[in-house]
């Protein structure tokens with residue numbers, strides 16, 4: 010029986026395993042050193058905040074794996090011998106495979122800062138990071154978070170629940186403004202500040218200073234300001250976790266290079282999820298996409314290929330979501346932080362500054378390109394259809410009601426959005 | 439006892455000074471009740487009762503204000519699994535034991551509350567006389583004491599709940615609704631109705647929103663006799679009770695799902711959603727619990743149908759009395775009704791029903807066989823049980839032990855909806871309809887789920903919501919009471935409770951929205 014081995018038990022590896030099992034009888038082994046069972050990485054924060062316990066992070070009960078004949082192995086793969094199709098574990102054991110799927114995920118960035126190895130400096134990506142954070146915040150009063158992105162804001166929210174004062178260093182002008190239009194970024198920055206986080210925009214880390222015992226004492230910014238703290242959260246992005254595969258025949262740039270069938274340059278070796286870099290970026294997507302959904306979709310796709318239904322990885326319209334303290338964010342289609350040529354942004358903001366949206370459209374054809382919605386839930390399916398049908402911005406704005414996904418009885422804002430759009434553009438919609 | 443099993447350690451979860459003060463006020467109010475229970479002679483009962491009940495109410499409301507008023511609107515679950523009260527710590531066990539003790543005394547040893555068989559009540563019961571006299575004109579009973587405390591709990595903790603979820607209009611409205619139904623229908627109206635009673639006219643105590651089979655005693659002989667002898671009003675109430683079962687309930691459940699009752703109207707649900715809210719995450723989510731749930735709750739349905747049939751049968755006459763509704767007519771009627779329901783389901787809903795069909799068939803067969811047994815063994819004794827013995831056994835086991843002692847007493851250990859989930863026959867019947875003939879569902883928002891688990895954790899009915907959401911599948915579960923909390927806590931806006939057409943309500947998907955459109959079509963169609 011063909012033996013499919015998957016390195017990595019994250020969303021991409023597990024999705025692949027589940028779908029392969031659905032469609033075939035092949036032997037499946039999933040290897041990970043991080044945790045016994047698949048857990049939701051996106052929910053690490055909730056354990057620290059006491060919303061959930063570790064067991065709640067596991068989307069499947071522990072009996073699920075045996076019942077579905079998915080073998081789990083808790084091992085660290087030290088090296089892969091592609092010629093002999095053999096994996097070598099740090100325990101000195103080894104395992105053979107017929108087909109290999111690399112789903113090794115990401116690790117957090119360190120940019121070679123002075124003091125980045127001090128005790129109390131850490132990222133937040135793995136289960137071990139979470140345990141370390143618990144350790145590092147035992148007697149912590151003040152923390153500095155580096156990097157204004159999705160993980161940074163989660164870490165800020167986490168630390169506040171333990172009454173730790175947080176200073177947030179953000180290189181840009183506003184929170185996540187490499188992705189969000191400035192107007193969105195400003196409002197999110199404002200909201201984060203209103204929770205008691207001190208944000209320092211346009212501020213970069215220069216170095217981290219330690220004490221005699223090797224603990225963090227403070228950080229120094231590029232402008233020379235010193236900020237005392239006992240914890241430094243490194244949240245300036247992640248990169249593919251591929252170091253153990255370098256210096257082999259496997260082609261790697263920043264991530265493992267794959268073609269549109271998620272195949273690497275080596276026969277019978279595939280790669281999916283965060284660790285992947287597309288040789289040919291798909292549409293306007295980045296070549297490395299470290300999000301939950303793309304990992305899942307790659308898993309769904311590669312499973313088809315491996316069970317005799319060869320498919321290209323061809324994701325549909327872009328979508329994503331996040332939550333910044335109390336403000337939920339969803340996006341469908343493309344809204345870039347700075348409109349590209351012949352694109353325009355339409356903004357609407359509710360007076361409470363907690364509900365707002367930005368719609369991007371083409372100024373020449375009036376085609377709707379994408380939406381960022383904050384504090385108002387929208388229907389994925391509706392926007393997916395509108396994007397496929399290439400609806401005009403006028404159509405979308407006048408049909409916005411159909412896309413609303415807020416709970417029943419919630420106040421609705423379509424009329425106000427419609428009015429503002431009409432006033433600004435004086436187009437008849 | 440379960441200790442903190444999260445991989446992270448404990449955090450200090452101390453109370454602020456206003457929270458402590460509020461707790462003190464509330465407990466002081468309770469303490470007055472304890473003193474009254476110990477037969478302390480209060481000089482002016484009206485004043486002391488008012489002080490006590492106000493202190494309890496004010497304490498709870500003040501506590502809520504201190505907890506939520508100065509925080510941003512939004513989800514407030516910080517530290518839930520760290521606190522001794524909400525993580526099955528020592529506080530949870532203490533409150534569980536005290537509550538359970540209270541229920542045991544209430545149901546089985548009311549004399550300790552001051553009930554005196556012949557003569558005037560004493561202790562806690564007599565302490566409530568001023569309020570009872572004000573409302574119904576008569577002295578208090580242990581049930582009046584219980585009803586008053588129950589109503590206060592729903593009102594005060596209802597305010598707490600509204601504060602906590604003030605950003606969520608669905609939660610606010612639903613809570614105002616249960617607060618209203620409890621206060622008006624369960625508490626005040628029956629007391630006022632009691633004022634109408636005289637020597638020649640008497641209505642049974644009726645809470646109009648309490649429907650059979652939750653109200654399993656509604657068709658007991660003494661009640662039906664009272665209804666009938668009370669003339670038009672009585673007959674109207676009796677007919678309303680029957681219409682509630684066969685007309686009102688099915689229509690509302692078809693349109694809105696069982697939530698119209700379980701989380702907008704019902705008193706048990708009302709207490710669970712308000713006072714029980716801090717314990718909702720303690721429900722057991724394992725698949726094994728779901729299996730047990732289905733067996734237990736459906737057995738209760740079978741039990742209550744049989745018991746009620748036996749009770750009604752026992753007091754109906756035979757054809758010699760000349761009245762059309764005889765024992766035989768009644769039995770045949772019940773059998774026909776069950777057969778009709780069973781046939782309809784099998785004809786129209788076999789696919790949705792799948793494996794459950796077997797259980798349905800077993801339940802149905804059990805009832806029909808028992809009915810036949812009634813008939814042939816006839817007389818008052820069924821399998822050597824007297825119908826009223828069966829009735830009192832049900833009352834003891836299900837009505838008291840299950841719904842009260844376990845259902846409410848164990849809130850801090852098993853969660854707030856144990857009774858609703860495992861025991862309530864009303865919920866089971868509504869759920870059966872919700873699964874098969876209702877427009878209600880929880881819609882999943884395409885591919886947006888990140889499998890975080892908040893929804894499953896905070897589902898008080900122990901539904902593994904995530905299992906559906908992460909597959910892009912709508913949630914159509916008979917036990918869902920439509921509390922809306924899963925949708926509220928979801929950080930990605932994935933869930934929406936809604937009523938929509940029956941078509942495509944139950945959808946299972948191979949590949950989720952967001953992936954290749956062709957693949958999506960290909961695989962999802964193939965299923």
Ligand SMILES: Cc1cc2nc3c(=O)[nH]c(=O)nc-3n(C[C@H](O)[C@H](O)[C@H](O)COP(=O)(O)OP(=O)(O)OC[C@H]3O[C@@H](n4cnc5c(N)ncnc54)[C@H](O)[C@@H]3O)c2cc1C
Nearest residue numbers: 017019020021041042043086113114134282283299300301
């Ligand atoms: C705190 C946090 C919050 C996030 N929130 C969101 C969000 O809200 N939305 C979103 O879309 N995305 C979010 N993400 C990103 C998302 O979690 C990732 O994109 C996703 O988990 C990637 O899945 P994966 O299967 O590719 O890899 P991973 O989940 O990283 O799994 C890889 C696994 O492989 C194991 N592994 C690697 N190398 C080896 C080896 N040599 N031997 C053995 N095992 C090995 C690793 O230990 C790990 O367990 C978040 C990420 C973090 C860290």
Ligand code: SF4
Nearest residue numbers: 897918919921922924
């Ligand atoms: S599924 Fe959601 S709405 Fe239904 S009972 Fe559970 S939490 Fe409430």
Ligand code: SF4
Nearest residue numbers: 887890891893907928
């Ligand atoms: S809370 Fe929302 S995102 Fe999290 S598992 Fe449930 S549906 Fe998915």
